[in-house]
Amino acid sequence: MTSIFKRKHLFYYLAIIPSLVIIGLFISPLILTFYYAFTDIRGNITLGTLNSVIADPVFSASYMRVIIYFILNILIKFLLATGAALCLRHPFKGRRILSALNFAPYAFPMIPLYFDWFLMYHPSWGVIPYMIRSLGLTPPNFLTDPNLAMYFVCIAHAWAATPLWTMIMTCGITSVPEEAYESAKIDGATPTRMFFKITIPYIKKYLLMNALLSCIWVTGEVTSVWLMTRGGPGTSSHILASYAYLQLYTGYYNKAAAMLTLGIPLVVFLMFLLSRVLAMED
Amino acid sequence: MVEQPRGIRNLFKVENIAKALKALYLIFYTTFMLFPIIWMVSGAFKTDAEIFSKTPTIIPVRPTLSNFLPPKMPTAMWRWLTNSLIVSVSSASICSLIGLFGGYAFSRARIKKFKVFLNLLMIAYIFPPAFLIVGFTRLVNFFGLLDNLVGVILVYVCLQGPYNIYLIYSYMAAIPRELDDAAEIDGWSKTHVLFRLILPLSLPVIVTAFMWTFMMTWNELIYALVLLNSPSNLTMNVGLSSLQAGDISPYGVMFAGATVYASIPVVLFMFLQKYYILGLTRGGVRTA
Numbered sequence: 379m380t381s382i383f384k385r386k387h388l389f390y391y392l393a394i395i396p397s398l399v400i401i402g403l404f405i406s407p408l409i410l411t412f413y414y415a416f417t418d419i420r421g422n423i424t425l426g427t428l429n430s431v432i433a434d435p436v437f438s439a440s441y442m443r444v445i446i447y448f449i450l451n452i453l454i455k456f457l458l459a460t461g462a463a464l465c466l467r468h469p470f471k472g473r474r475i476l477s478a479l480n481f482a483p484y485a486f487p488m489i490p491l492y493f494d495w496f497l498m499y500h501p502s503w504g505v506i507p508y509m510i511r512s513l514g515l516t517p518p519n520f521l522t523d524p525n526l527a528m529y530f531v532c533i534a535h536a537w538a539a540t541p542l543w544t545m546i547m548t549c550g551i552t553s554v555p556e557e558a559y560e561s562a563k564i565d566g567a568t569p570t571r572m573f574f575k576i577t578i579p580y581i582k583k584y585l586l587m588n589a590l591l592s593c594i595w596v597t598g599e600v601t602s603v604w605l606m607t608r609g610g611p612g613t614s615s616h617i618l619a620s621y622a623y624l625q626l627y628t629g630y631y632n633k634a635a636a637m638l639t640l641g642i643p644l645v646v647f648l649m650f651l652l653s654r655v656l657a658m659e660d
Numbered sequence: 661m662v663e664q665p666r667g668i669r670n671l672f673k674v675e676n677i678a679k680a681l682k683a684l685y686l687i688f689y690t691t692f693m694l695f696p697i698i699w700m701v702s703g704a705f706k707t708d709a710e711i712f713s714k715t716p717t718i719i720p721v722r723p724t725l726s727n728f729l730p731p732k733m734p735t736a737m738w739r740w741l742t743n744s745l746i747v748s749v750s751s752a753s754i755c756s757l758i759g760l761f762g763g764y765a766f767s768r769a770r771i772k773k774f775k776v777f778l779n780l781l782m783i784a785y786i787f788p789p790a791f792l793i794v795g796f797t798r799l800v801n802f803f804g805l806l807d808n809l810v811g812v813i814l815v816y817v818c819l820q821g822p823y824n825i826y827l828i829y830s831y832m833a834a835i836p837r838e839l840d841d842a843a844e845i846d847g848w849s850k851t852h853v854l855f856r857l858i859l860p861l862s863l864p865v866i867v868t869a870f871m872w873t874f875m876m877t878w879n880e881l882i883y884a885l886v887l888l889n890s891p892s893n894l895t896m897n898v899g900l901s902s903l904q905a906g907d908i909s910p911y912g913v914m915f916a917g918a919t920v921y922a923s924i925p926v927v928l929f930m931f932l933q934k935y936y937i938l939g940l941t942r943g944g945v946r947t948a
Contacts, residue, residue, distance in 0.1 A: 389850040390769035394777075397762030400821035401777060404784045407795020414794055462689045465682040476686065480693045487879050487925060489897045490918030493904065494700040497911060505699060505716045541693065591786065598788020600882045605901060619790040623882060626794055635794040642791060649786060 414635035431636040436613045440621040444644070447532055447617055448593045454536040455543045455592070456585075463547035464573075477548070484541035492605040495534040496521065499606075524614035527607050531615055535602040539592065546588060550581030583658050590652040597645050618644075700922070703915035704728070711911050727916035736891055737917050740899035744878065744921070747809055747895055751816040752873035755824040758817070759869050763828030763862075764854050768840065778829070784822035790882060792819075797886055807889045815883055820873045827872070831865035832858060867935035871928070878925055896921050 418424050431437055462480070466473055483491070498504050499520035507517035520530045554577055562572050578585070600623045603609055609616035609624060616624070622637035698718065703711060705723040726732050766774055796815050805811030835858065843853050859866070881897045888894050894902065900917055903909055 387769060387771065390765040390771065393761040393765035393854075394769075394774070396758040397765070397777070397781075397821070397825050400758060400762075400818055400825070401780055401784065403818040404792070404822060407792040407799060410795035410798055411792065414798070458689065458692075461685050465686045465689075476690065480690055482697055483693055485926065485929065486697060487875070487922050489879060489881055489900065490700060490922045491696055493900065493914055493918055494696050494703075496904075497703070497915075498696060498699060503712050503714065503716065508714075508716050537692070537696070594786060595788055598790035600790050604882070604885075605904075619788070623790065623793065626797065626886060631794050631798065638791050638794060645788065645791065649783065652786070 411635045411638055414632050415639035417632060419630075419632055427632045427636045428639070431633060431640065436616065437621060437637060437640075440613070440616040441618050441641070443528060443615075443617045444597055446528070447535075447596050447599070450529065450532045451536045451592060451596055452589050454533060455540050456589075458536075458540050459543035459547045462544045463551050466544075466548055467551055477545075480544065481541045483538050488538050488601065489605065491538065492534060492602055495537075496606045499530060521607050521615075522611055524611045527611060528603075528615035528617075531602055531606050534606060535596075535599065543588065546584055547581070550584055551577055554580045583655060586655045586658075587652065590648055590655060594645060594648045594652070597641060597648070700915055701919050703912065704919040706912060706915075708912050711915075727912040728920070732910070733913050733916060734903075736894075736899065737896075737913075739892055740894050740896040741920065741924075743809060743894060744896040745924075747812055747816065747884075748874045748877045751813045751820065751877050752870045754813070754817045755820050755873045756828075756866050756870045758821055759824035759828040760854075760859065760862075760866060762825035763832045764858055766825070766829040767832040767835075768837070778826070781822040781826045781829075785826060789819050793883060793886065796883065800887055806887060807893055809888075809893060812884055812887050812895070815887065816873075816877045816880065819880075819883075820876050824869045824873060827869050828862065828865055831862055835861055864935045867932050871932055874928065875925055 415428060416423055416425065418426055466477060498506050501507055501517075501519055501522065504520070506520065510517035518526055521527050558576050558580075559572055562576060567575070596617075598619045599617060600620045603615060603617060603620040604623065607615045609620055613621070618637065618641045622634045622641070625631070625637065626634035702718060702720055704727055705725070706717075706720045707722060707724050707726070710717065710721060766778060796818070800806055800811040800815060803811070805814070839857060839861075840853050843857055844850075848856070879897075881901065884895045884898045885901070888898055891899075891902075896917070900914060900921070903914055903917075
């Protein structure tokens with residue numbers, strides 16, 4: 379090649395340009411978001427947009443729902459995955475096939491599956507109300523009851539990520555050295571106690587990491603809410619990002635920017651916690 | 661261990677009850693995991709009468725292909741599928757290419773300043789994309805790329821690029837530098853080293869990055885929904901969601917479209933699986 383590439387670092391600098399462009403293009407929308415949050419629709423600099431958003435009761439309700447979404451989401455995933463991991467711990471015939479099959483929801487694209495959940499919940503021809511009816515019970519109005527809709531959206535959302543958690547829990551539980559269990563058994567520990575005193579501390583870091591990551595991503599969750607309820611009925615199942623997204627979708631991008639700006643402290647806080655967890659010793 | 665006596669009384673022993681409970685739980689869990697997928701695929705082969713019947717069936721009583729064919733399936737569906745393929749394949753290719761160069765430079769250059777960027781890349785990967793949507797929409801609007809697939813591709817490259825670079829970097833960092841040094845002593849230029857030596861060695865991770873980006877962009881809805889408008893420009897996600905209109909939606913067609921849509925990455929994954937798994941285990945990088 380020409381002499382220009384023989385200079386020590388030049389090729390590296392050239393090769394890194396696209397990456398820097400990407401980083402720059404990633405940061406600039408963030409700055410733009412702040413800019414729009416502090417302007418009104420005509421471009422005048424004002425605090426009015428932020429104030430109107432803070433005064434909006436739907437926004438604060440959506441913000442609070444994010445916390446419910448966090449807790450419910452982690453709880454569902456953790457319980458389902460722990461159960462499955464405990465059942466899959468000891469080898470048996472067909473274990474590998476079962477694990478592979480149960481990974482399917484994570485490998486499938488999620489958008490068609492949200493439609494699918496929407497239809498399964500449907501009050502007149504959905505399969506879930508049908509199953510409940512055939513047990514002789516009255517099914518709730520899954521996605522049309524303002525008090526319940528968001529919980530059922532959350533179940534569908536958690537369902538999609540459960541396989542990943544199951545995989546992590548299975549890896550974690552099988553990686554605990556067998557000697558630890560054996561010596562605890564000799565000391566007369568019950569299985570429940572061993573689970574909480576040996577297994578959980580052993581995989582604590584990975585559990586916390588995944589819990590925080592799923593919280594961070596739930597803060598920015600739009601798709602599940604949008605496809606299953608559009609935030610409805612009314613505004614009862616909106617969460618932070620989906621409500622901001624609705625504003626953008628209807629053209630109020632200043633309002634959307636203000637809402638997202640108010641959400642960023644939560645994301646930054648969660649990211650800070652994540653960095654502390656990542657710095658933890660294994 | 662003492663040999664356990666066999667008999668009917670054993671049925672009620674603690675171990676057997678535990679085993680039965682485990683089996684029951686696994687049945688419940690597997691049903692919960694797989695039922696929605698089975699439901700979607702079977703719905704694609706049902707007639708409208710069967711989908712809207714009061715007693716749902718798991719296996720279609722009268723299987724039909726009519727949901728996949730015109731006149732029921734709108735011809736725009738194939739257009740949307742093509743658009744989705746164009747968007748996903750091009751953004752995945754661009755991302756892998758950028759990742760190849762970026763990963764090489766980050767892993768090979770002994771330049772202290774670069775470390776800062778690595779952390780930025782990781783933060784960019786974790787940051788939820790929904791928080792950038794206002795900024796990106798305005799940027800795309802500013803460049804006049806609204807309702808244009810190019811705009812969507814550029815946004816997707818920006819969103820997925822950071823993780824691609826990081827993934828490829830961490831794999832390349834594990835390739836011994838002595839190989840580079842040996843090649844350079846033999847008089848190879850850095851471009852030769854990259855394309856003749858590092859690229860073949862890191863092919864598994866490039867394929868992994870490609871698959872990852874393909875899946876992420878294939879799954880993306882919210883950006884495409886605000887960036888694309890005209891019916892001929894929609895990606896499959898947006899197209900399917902535009903069919904959704906309350907109780908009068910053509911659900912059979914939506915199931916059929918969703919099944920086709922969902923099966924494409926699965927087919928792609930099956931073809932590239934060999935490389936994909938190699939990339940994950942050898943790169944030592946978590947994937948989600």
